[in-house]
Amino acid sequence: MDQLSRICGPSDLHSLTIAELQALADEIREVILSCVSEVGGHLAASLGAVELTVALHSVLSSPRDKIVWDVGHQAYAHKIITGRAECFNTIRQYGGLSGFPCRFESEHDVVGTGHASTSISYGLGLVEGARLSGHADGRVVCVLGDGALTGGVAFEAMNQAGQLRTPLVVVLNDNQMSIKPNVGAFQLHLNRFRLDPGLTRLREDMERTIARIPAIGARAYSLGKDVKESMKAFLGPGLIFEELGFAYIGVVNGHDIGALREALRQAMDTGRPVLVHVRTIKGKGYEPAEERPAEYHGTGPFERSNGERKAHASGTTYTEAFGRVLVRAARRDPRVVAITAAMTQGTGLEEFEAEFPGRLYDVGIAEEHAVVFAAGLSLAGMKPVVAIYSTFLQRAFDMLVQDVALQHIPVVFALDRAGLVGDDGPTHHGAFDLSYLRLIPDLVVMAPSSQAQLQHMVHTALDYDGPVAIRYPRGLAAAFSEPKKLKKIAIGTAEVLREGREVALIGIGTGVGLALAAADLLAAAGLQPTVVDGRFVKPLDTALLDELADTHPRIVTIEENVLAGGFGSAVAEHLADSPVRLRRFGLPDRFVAHGDRERLLADLGLTPEAIAAAVLERQPGLARIS
Numbered sequence: 001m002d003q004l005s006r007i008c009g010p011s012d013l014h015s016l017t018i019a020e021l022q023a024l025a026d027e028i029r030e031v032i033l034s035c036v037s038e039v040g041g042h043l044a045a046s047l048g049a050v051e052l053t054v055a056l057h058s059v060l061s062s063p064r065d066k067i068v069w070d071v072g073h074q075a076y077a078h079k080i081i082t083g084r085a086e087c088f089n090t091i092r093q094y095g096g097l098s099g100f101p102c103r104f105e106s107e108h109d110v111v112g113t114g115h116a117s118t119s120i121s122y123g124l125g126l127v128e129g130a131r132l133s134g135h136a137d138g139r140v141v142c143v144l145g146d147g148a149l150t151g152g153v154a155f156e157a158m159n160q161a162g163q164l165r166t167p168l169v170v171v172l173n174d175n176q177m178s179i180k181p182n183v184g185a186f187q188l189h190l191n192r193f194r195l196d197p198g199l200t201r202l203r204e205d206m207e208r209t210i211a212r213i214p215a216i217g218a219r220a221y222s223l224g225k226d227v228k229e230s231m232k233a234f235l236g237p238g239l240i241f242e243e244l245g246f247a248y249i250g251v252v253n254g255h256d257i258g259a260l261r262e263a264l265r266q267a268m269d270t271g272r273p274v275l276v277h278v279r280t281i282k283g284k285g286y287e288p289a290e291e292r293p294a295e296y297h298g299t300g301p302f303e304r305s306n307g308e309r310k311a312h313a314s315g316t317t318y319t320e321a322f323g324r325v326l327v328r329a330a331r332r333d334p335r336v337v338a339i340t341a342a343m344t345q346g347t348g349l350e351e352f353e354a355e356f357p358g359r360l361y362d363v364g365i366a367e368e369h370a371v372v373f374a375a376g377l378s379l380a381g382m383k384p385v386v387a388i389y390s391t392f393l394q395r396a397f398d399m400l401v402q403d404v405a406l407q408h409i410p411v412v413f414a415l416d417r418a419g420l421v422g423d424d425g426p427t428h429h430g431a432f433d434l435s436y437l438r439l440i441p442d443l444v445v446m447a448p449s450s451q452a453q454l455q456h457m458v459h460t461a462l463d464y465d466g467p468v469a470i471r472y473p474r475g476l477a478a479a480f481s482e483p484k485k486l487k488k489i490a491i492g493t494a495e496v497l498r499e500g501r502e503v504a505l506i507g508i509g510t511g512v513g514l515a516l517a518a519a520d521l522l523a524a525a526g527l528q529p530t531v532v533d534g535r536f537v538k539p540l541d542t543a544l545l546d547e548l549a550d551t552h553p554r555i556v557t558i559e560e561n562v563l564a565g566g567f568g569s570a571v572a573e574h575l576a577d578s579p580v581r582l583r584r585f586g587l588p589d590r591f592v593a594h595g596d597r598e599r600l601l602a603d604l605g606l607t608p609e610a611i612a613a614a615v616l617e618r619q620p621g622l623a624r625i626s
Contacts, residue, residue: 003027009083010057010108018258025054025257028077029285035089036076037304040423041099044283044296045145046076048175048254052278053077055260056141056171059268064137066110066126070119070144070154072100073297074173082108092423094595099424114427115395116365117151119144120170124161127168139169139268146174147342150364155244161273162245169267170246170275173254175282175293241275250277255284294345298424315477319416321451322472323348324482325458326385326414330356335383336462339374341367347387347416367392371399374411383410383462390415390430390471397436404467405442411468412461418447418471419510419560420587420601425594431587433471434508435565438538444468444491445537447567449512452481453535459486473510473560475597492539500530503554503615508534508567511558511585517608518558518615525616537567542574549580556615559586560606585611 003024006012013021029050036043054077056067062082069075079097080088084106090096101109111122123142130136148154149172161168238248247270252263260278267274283289288307289296301310316324330336330352337359338352344362353360363370367388374384393400393415404411418430437445444466448454454472461468494506498519507515512533519529530552532544548555555575557568568584575582585606592600601607 004031004080004085007081007085010060010062010081013054013058013081014061016058018261021054021058021257022051025050025077026285028054028080031080031085031088032076033286033304035091036299037302039089039091039093040298040300041092042073042076042298043286044289044293045073045175047286047289048280048282048284049074049143049173050077050284051255051257052143052171052173052260052280053081055257055264056143057081058257059261059264060139060141063107063110065139066123066141067108068110068119068123068126068140068142069101069113070142070148071116072113074143074145075101075113078108079106082106092425092594094593094599098594100427112427114424115392117144117148117154119148120154120157120161120168123168123170124157124164124166127166128164139167141169141171141264141268143171143173146172146176147365150342150366152366152369158241158244158246158273165245165272167271168273169264170273171264172250172275172277173280174251174277175280238275238277246273246275248275248277250275250279252276252278254278254280316451316480317348317475317477318448318451318454318472319346319348319474321348321454321480322387322414322416322458323351324480325455325486326387327352327355328455328482328486329458329462330359333383333462334359335381337361337377337382337384339363339370339377339384339386341365341370341388341392343387343389343392346389347414349387367395368399371396371411372403375399375403375407375409378409378411383412385412385414385458385462387414387416389417389428390419390433391417391428394432394436400437400443400467401440405440408442408466410464410466412458413467413469414458415469415471417474419473420592420597421474422597422600423594426591429592430471430473431562431592433469434537434559434561434567435569437469437471438565438567438570442466443538446470446489446535447509447537448472449507449509449533449535451478452483453533455483456487456489460489460491463488464491471509476510489535492536492541494535494541494544495533496530496544497533498529498531500528502527502529502552503556504530504532504548504552505556505558505611505615506532506534506548506571507558508537508561510560511567514558514585514606514608514611515556518611521608521612522615525612527615529615534567537570540570540574545571545574546578549575549578552580554581554583554615556583556585556611558606558611559584560601562587562589564589583614585614 003020004027032046092099100114102112103109119142123140126140241248249263249267252259263276267276282293283296338349339361340347340349341363342365370386374386377384415433418433421428446457448457457470505515515531519531522529557571559567563584563586566586572582
């Protein structure tokens, strides 16, 4: 029987049998696979968490009981169960469902997520807040992957929860993956117990031995399953959690709904912090995703029959161009090393890893550590390059200031996904980097307008005796051109691309392409603007700005960054005492929704047509842009 059609909300799961719940899980997995194959999305993690999600909602009463998802890559089944099945095919599409939990979308999405390792902190606050307010009648379960445990904030929260003995349930969804296989000593600890059958037998023998001890064994088991599980944890992966004050239950088969329900109920009855260790298979139920989970972590549309990606833009992306020039630099200089925070593939470092495996460091989801680690490498004579998404570098702002810039330590930060990233939405848009980087003293900030220029900037940054950040966009595929000789760009210099009069269009990064296209429209209307590639947000080319202000009554700045504190603000600050009229184009002072990047830019008025029209509004007697 079709189970999903009977589900209007999570409470409808409470009356279903185990067999019916499993049938529901199978249907949900089919819906996820069918939809994501058409529109793309985070497939593998959500396929792996279907039974876990069904089990959670079958024993909890959301929204009174609260499920806090970490990151949210695995929350697609949760969306389907909580009343969004009919519109699930809109996920990550313009005007449709968010690809992550979103508290503005549903009362069942307790918090919005998108960055990792925060769920236990949220959950602890929810439980303690309910206790203090006298409304502690609901339960809180935090679900995080083993990859999130490479982020220190998760352990900070566990440390406090263990001290407070807060009745919080943490479900560790252990699939040995974040995007690629997880890294770090903790993962080695978990792997040891997953893979060593001898330890499993030893633990079972210990249980039987304790049970046979006269009086002690029987009395111990009469105290309940939580004591039994703690005994088992003594010779298992749970010992580390027990030391942090958490009772440990596991390892539970994450695709056995009956076992999951039993473990969850036991955990919620314990009345103290409990960690339920669940073992799942990332990509469960779809063979290509099970075999190649990294490829299906976040995927575009694909053919279900064979898993092949559907047609996409050809050419080389900025990410790939960065990866190639870094390999080129590493071949020339053995001091060049690369650092990534669990994003080797996403930041274009796969070729670097293949050729220089001993010079690539994947530190896990630990951006703060990545920055300070890079500083230490630099002090030891290396040339570290931290390849990281713009939105994730926000997590390490203090380290940028205190541990790098303040001490004038040469570290190169390669910021991928700058500007709007499209379908992943506001948690992943790189909308703020020019603003938060520009205010840091001693930090050079560059933004290339082409893949060729990106390669010259990486070359320049590696030769510079100080910290440098280079921000560049996602995708924008183009034919790859490798310069025969890499040039050093003079720090703080812009480049005039077209000489003109009356108005100067100054772009930075993707804003340069917009400036050139707007200039073409303006030329057709009878105006010949000057076009400038700013190249540097810090330091600014103040000499050129002064010259432009003296010769052009109007200046327009264009950037794919929030206007507050960005490139245009820097220009405005410098020209504050000049009579020149300044118009800034950029992202608004609000969080931008998810959707196709070009559609979003059009909605925000960040297009050549909008720029040209705004210029002509103040230019009487010239043709208008239709």
